[in-house]
Amino acid sequence: MRLIDVAAILDVEEGINQGNGVNPNTEIIKWFCGPDLEEKEYAILSHCWGVAKQGEKEVSFKEMTKLLLMDEGRRNEIRGRTGYKKIVDTCKQAKKDGLEWAWVDTCCIDKRSSSELSESINSMYQWYKNAKQCYNYLHDTVGDSWTDWRESTVIPKWFSRGWTLQELIAPKLAHFFDQKWEFIGDKTQLADSLSVVARVPAHVLKYGLDGTRPSVAQVMSWAADRTTTREEDRAYSLLGLLGVHMPMLYGEGKNAFRRLQLEIIRMSNDHSIFAWGHTWTSGWSSSFLADDPSWFRDCGSIELSLFNNNFGQLWKTFTVTNNGIKIRLPTITHGSISQVILACSDLSSYPKMIAIHLVVLDSTCFRIFGIPNHPGKMEFKQHFLPYTEARYPTTSVFELQYPTLSHNGFVLDCVVPEGIEVKDTSITLSEEKDFAAISYVRREDDTRFLVLLSNCGPRCSAFTILSPENFEQKVAFLRWRALQRLVDERSDISPYFVKHAHFRRSIQGARVIYGATHRDEARCMVTIDIARCPGCCTSVSHATYDVAH
Structure with a gap:
């Protein structure tokens, strides 16, 4: 670890300011390790x-x-740089606090060496944890107006x-200074x-992470809205x-966060690492690891659950x-959807065990969001959760055709959920918005x-049902049914499927014809038609049963 000699740099500044010149043999930065x-x-x-482009350039190790x-x-x-002034002001404050050494990341790390x-x-x-004093410098703040926080x-x-997240938590003593120093x-006073x-x-x-350690998901949630220059x-x-601890591989992009999660799994049995997105109302993922800390934004109240001695060993062990x-x-x-229980709970309102839902399509396991939890017989099962993204289209475009709809007096009424709309007789679904x-x-x-449209990984589907009252409030249930139909499709029977919803007291019914469920081109032709179906009007259709139950 390289440290700045506080006295040396202040002597240099004093000598220059007094016109006494500098001693070129003065050693400003020194290397220490081990007992030293x-x-x-x-x-x-x-x-x-x-x-840098705004005149705020920092000072590098080589320059220093x-x-x-x-x-x-x-x-x-x-x-004359603002970066140099920060170094000098840090040393001035360190001298006031009776400290002989200081560390500033801009000039104490030789970034030329990987x-x-x-x-x-x-x-x-x-390093931050072991520091005698940490100076948190807020360059864009005058006074303490931010401490009386308002939106x-x-x-x-x-x-x-x-x-700065770790730099906030790690130090035992941390003082905040405004732009005028x-x-x-201090951190305790302002907690x-x-x-x-x-x-x-x-x-x-106040007490750091040495006591009761928070769950992985909770730590991730603290970083959800923070940004960095490099991904x-x-x-x-x-x-x-x-x-x-893991090596740095700049250039790997978002794979760095996946590597981090795999390292956590290798050394921990913290199930909360899978809890990201537990409040999401729609979507699917082909990986059970998050792409980014922002995916843990809703995990600030997740804590680990104690393992029951009867089956704790079965529950807490998992490997890559x-x-x-x-x-x-x-x-x-x-049916085709599995609801699995994690050993962690959401304490935001009342303790609630976190459950996630998964489904297997074409030998690949997908995670499904927004499915309501249902009671049922519980048993321990072994699962293999993918941690890399499957190479399937992430969006699917449904091309809608209406050969006889207007002729029979039907018009489009509305589309749910909010945020999805029909544009030029087509509708697009994605990983995040997988149902309409x-x-x-x-x-x-x-x-x-x-007409229900759904997509997940390699499959998409469309079918029709009679419209229930207040169906906008039943979106989660309808999506669950649509996913079950999508999973249960026999794609090897025919490249096309025909679905009917028979109108009550009528010889007509709505019919949907759509393309094959395997979507190599991520496009699906959907024909919505009104067809005569004599002899069917007296029976209770299966579609009606789906909605009623």
Whole structure:
């Protein structure tokens, strides 16, 4: 770990300001490790990096070590940067606090060395934790107006950055300063305000992570709305908070966050890592690992459940294999859809065990969101949960055709859920919005029917049912039925399927004809027609039964 010699840099500044020149042999930054490092008490800076194009350029390790050997013009250019002023102000504050050493990430890490950068990132949480003082510098704040938090208050940028999350939690003593380096308050004093702004529990801010450790999902939720310049840093900035070490591979993009989750699984039996999206009302995923910390936004109240001694060993063990994450879970099976129970609970209102739903399509397991939980016989089953994305189209376009609809007096009434609409006789579904119910009405006799469209992984389906009253309130149930139909389709029978919904007291019925369920081109032709069906009007249709039950 490299540390700045506080006295040396302040002496250099004093000498330059007094016109006494500089001693080129002065060593500003020194390297320490092992017992030598353990003996050093140092201050550490937490800040937001400046934007070079706005004149806020930082000072690199190379520039800092060569500073005293440069010509006067070049040296003064560096000394005029806001990044250099932060370093000097950090040293001034450290001297006031009786500290001889300081650490600033911009100039104490040689980022030209990939091995040193990787070592520094893996060690950074511990460096902040071991610091005698941490200075949280809010460059865009004057005074402490943000501590009286309101929705209209402009929150300092420091609270939106990914790296500053660990820099908030790790240090035992952390002082906040405004842009003039005027003291605002320490972390303990401001814990209640910080808890609201940073969405981190006050007890964690006061006592750190050494006591009762929060669930993985809860830690992820703290980072949900934070940003980083590099996509990979969304994962790397969480290493220390989660107690994980792994090499840095810049260029891997969002795979960094998947690697982080796999490392967590290898060293932990925390089921909450699968709890992301537990409040989502629609959608599906071919991977049981999240793409980004933002997917854990709704997990701030998730805590781990105690394992029952009778079956704890079965429940808590899971491993990563080349066929997916091998795990045994309490499972309730409803036809083709399995409801599995995780060993974690949502305490936001009352303790509620987290359940997720999965379905197997074409030998691939998919996770389904927004399916209501149903009681049933529970048994332990082994599952293999994929952790890489299957190569299926993530969207499907349904091309709608109406050969006789208007001739029979039917018009489009509405589409649910909100946010999905028919555009130019086509409707698009995606991973996030995987279901649509289109209502058609004949206003002269108020006859209605629904066309349900659904897609998941390699399959899409369409069928029609008679329109129930207040069907907008039954979207979750209708989607569940649509998914069951989609899974149970016999795609090997015929490339086309015909579905009917017979109108009561009529010899007519709504008919849907749609293309094959395997969608290599992610497009599906759907013909919505009104057909005569003599002899069927007296029976109770299966479609009506679906909705009523």
